[in-house]
Amino acid sequence: MKPSFKERLAYWFDSRMSKGTSDLIRLLAIVSVLGIALITVLLVAFGYSEANGVDVFWDSFATIINAWMPYYSDGDGSIGYLVIMAIAAIIGLLITSVLIGIFTTAIEEYIEGLKESKSTVLEKDHIIILGFTPGEYTLIKQVVLAAGTKKRTIVIGSDTSSEEMREAVYDNIDVPKNVKIIFRTIDIFDPQSIEKVSPATSRHILISPMDDKKTIKVLLAVSLLINSTDNENVRVSALVSKNEYQFPETIAARHNVTTIQMHNTIAKMLAISCTQTGLSDAFREVFAFDGSEFYSTVIKDAAGLTYEELTLRLDKAVPVGLIHDGNVMVNPGKSVKIEEGDRIIVFAEERDSGILANVDCKDLPTAKYESSDTDRTVAIIGYNSSFRTVYEEMLDEISEVIVADIPASKKDAVMKVASRFKDRKITILEDDIDEVENMTKLAQEVHHIVLLSDYTMDNEDADIQSIFRIMRFRDIRTKLGLKFNITAEMCKKANLNLIREDEHMDYVASSNMSSLFLAQLSENYELTPLIKEILDNDGNELRLKKAKDFGINGIHTTQQLRSIALSNNYTLLGYLRHDTYESTFNPNLTDEIDLDGEDSLIVLAEN
Structure with a gap:
């Protein structure tokens, strides 16, 4: 059907209005000129002005622009003149109002544009x-x-x-x-x-x-x-x-692109943290920037020393490796000699904190580490692409694994992974693990529970599912007086605020850990091999080692603890209290530390 004149006019007007401030002002100018011309023609045609056309046009222009209402005595008091000039004033008032509106809108849009910061950034080294x-x-x-x-x-x-x-x-x-x-x-x-x-x-x-x-x-x-x-x-x-x-x-x-595979990293942290409560917090503290950090630096008078001598003498910083000829060596070994030009990788509060102390390095204690944790039972609830890594990275003391909430299509994959560990028993629960009765039965059989996030679900939904399971297991543990600990994978750090802290609880929030690792890469890019090694499945890793497994019980200096750790090829970063799960990093070399056998040393170790 052919559009009507009214529809075409509305369409034309809408098109004009949508073209922006400049077109609106142009349209308003045309309307103003036409209005002035119309008033001029009416005044001349009806004989209300004896002046020439130019003067009449100028008077009409002044009236419309100023929105000036005529006096009663103007134009010899003629009603027609007063009506025409009143119409001119009203047209002027409308035009002025619209013009002010257009300019106000344009200024608001410009201010909003400034708020949106659309200009190109002119910064360097950002x-x-x-x-x-x-x-x-x-x-x-x-x-x-x-x-x-x-x-x-x-x-x-x-x-x-x-x-x-x-x-x-x-x-x-x-x-x-x-x-x-x-x-x-x-x-x-x-x-x-x-x-x-x-x-x-x-x-x-x-x-x-x-x-x-x-x-x-x-x-x-x-x-x-x-x-x-x-x-x-x-x-x-x-x-x-x-x-x-x-x-x-x-x-x-x-x-110059560096990528880190996060699911494997998170899975490894889950696997180790489940039997070493407090390790996930240690990870966060090691990689955060609000305490000690990793730096590469030059230590005065370090050249010529062995790595062992450096470790036992360096105060206010912990040596964790060397950069030799551009190659990063983490925990290189006691006998490795430091050469001129080598940079020392330290864990310290400031890059230049470390100083060589004039202390005696003779007759320091050594001890062989032997784990006392054996025959531990772990429950893994849930399945995702990290399951294999979690299962394979679990420590040797795990003798039995009970898995639940496994999709039917993944059971063969689970059994295939488990078949590689002949000394580790595996049981697949068929019952609905979210039933309180089944949860209670499982909780009484295990020492540790690992909750895997469901990657097929929305992050929020997956976290809510984990939160409900955490709350139910906590309730069961409290009612029955059980001692098992829980390690949960969470997608978003913000959701951790929905559940209170718990001494038998470790959280691994992928968004939080991901951000910590990225920030480390931005600040310490030359240490990327160190960061990757700590996060990778091979090489040196962050571990908790119980003091009693070294035969440690009582007061030792930091230097003595470093010597004991180094005798097992471990690098001591700090220690963790078993009763409060509070960790202390980079203690001074001569500090005396009173350790209970259940307290743990925080170390970098290959096993």
């Missing part, structure tokens, strides 16, 4: 964080803490409104004056949009933890930009969940 999730602030907080007292610029780019990001960050993070945070609303999957945060002049680009496919898309967009610039020093770090999404090594090397 850290870029691509991606923002409200409620998840660990990565930003750790990058801020890593700055210390140094001036640092952080640029956060996301499809979230800049104003919304700014409010969320400053409401939840204490940002010091030496740290400047810039926010940009961009499409993090579009290379052209990412250019607004100036990746070519940055020092490090961190891709905030997100879905693997999204992470890879962002990596591709960023690497495309970096490859087209002359800056070869820009580093890119990201975390992926699955092995199949690891960036190929040749491409990663060409684009």
